[in-house]
Amino acid sequence: MKNLPTKTIPKSGWRAPLLALACTALLGLFGSPAMARDEGQxxxxxxxIDLTAGMYRIDTQxxxxxxxxxxxxxxxxEMPQQEGMLFVFEVPGVQCFWMRNTILPLTAAFVADDGTIVNLADMKPMSEDSHCxxxxxxxxxxxxxxxxxxRGIKAGTKLGGAPFNR
Structure with missing residues (x-):
């Protein structure tokens, strides 16, 4: 069996590829320049859209x-009391939320396809605890x-609005 010659990298030649690899890894961890522009905004x-919870109207983003x-x-x-945000996913799944960079204390209502609230979770500002x-x-x-x-709204309450009227 014949040994194949090995290629050696000159001492000065290993730093550039290693630096490029490190920069690529850091970019993956911390995001791209385009993401950095959006950070903090x-x-x-x-x-x-408008949703309803019983007699209450919710101005929903x-x-x-x-x-x-x-x-x-x-x-x-800040967020006005009658406003909220509805997160819409393509398919049902166990959804977990955290509060990274979120200043407001929030409650998440996890909602089934028919508008029924499955469970509620109070979430502390700036926490990375998962609420699922x-x-x-x-x-x-x-x-x-x-x-x-x-407003006495709890698990089992049905929300109304376009997403749930299928």
């Missing part, structure tokens, strides 16, 4: 794309913390 101009869902209510300093749906859902409605409790 709340998304305020999402499409809106829709987070439909992966980027809209990822940013959600991050960086918001008790079963697979397509929708999550975030409201100011206490909004559901003050």
């Amino acid at each position: 709340p998304q305020m101009n999402l499409r809106r 829709l987070a439909v794309t992966p980027q809209q869902r990822e940013i959600g209510l991050m960086f918001r300093k 749906s008790a079963k697979p859902v397509r929708y999550v409605l975030e409201m100011n913390q206490g909004w559901f409790t003050k």
Whole structure:
């Protein structure tokens, strides 16, 4: 058996590829320059629809794309009491939410396809604790913390509106 010659890399030649690899890894971890431009900015101009919870109307912003869902209510300093954000997923699944970069205390309502609230989760600002749906859902409605409790809305309550009227 014949040994094949091995190629050696000159001492000065190994640093550039290693640096390029490290930069690529860091970019993957911390995001691209395009993402950095959006960081720290709340998304305020999402499409809106009206939902209802019993006699209460909710002015709802829709987070439909992966980027809209990822940013959600991050960086918001305030939100009117009658407003919320509905996260819409393509298919039902166990949905888990955290509060990274989210200043407002929120409650997440995990909602089934027919509009029934499956479970509610109060979430602390700036926390990375996970809050998950008790079963697979397509929708999550975030409201100011206490909004559901003050109105007696709990698991089993049915929400109304276009997404649930199929």
